Amino acid sequence: MDFVCPKCRAELKLDGNVKKCENGHSFDRARAGYYNLLLGSSGGVHGDNREMVEARRRFLSADNYLPLASRLGELAAEYSVDG
Numbered sequence: 001m002d003f004v005c006p007k008c009r010a011e012l013k014l015d016g017n018v019k020k021c022e023n024g025h026s027f028d029r030a031r032a033g034y035y036n037l038l039l040g041s042s043g044g045v046h047g048d049n050r051e052m053v054e055a056r057r058r059f060l061s062a063d064n065y066l067p068l069a070s071r072l073g074e075l076a077a078e079y080s081v082d083g
């Protein structure tokens with residue numbers, strides 16, 4: 001998948017763990033494996049911090065959505081054309 005620089009719209013190319021554009025803008029790869037392409041605020045706080053990423057990972061890996069997924073599966077089977 002190709003990405004463009006959110007600052008200048010030039011193509012971002014991978015250079016090690018950094019995506020860079022030809023105009024010198026660069027975006028580091030987070031330890032969690034994603035690239036945060038949001039432009040930072042003047043306060044320097046943007047995106048999710050490590051605690052937020054870890055909390056989300058814990059929540060999503062704990063099957064908290066399993067009852068919802070199961071019920072949706074039941075409803076899909078109930079209302080599908082072929083039964």
Ligand SMILES: [Zn+2]
Nearest residue numbers: 005008021025
């Ligand atoms: Zn750029």
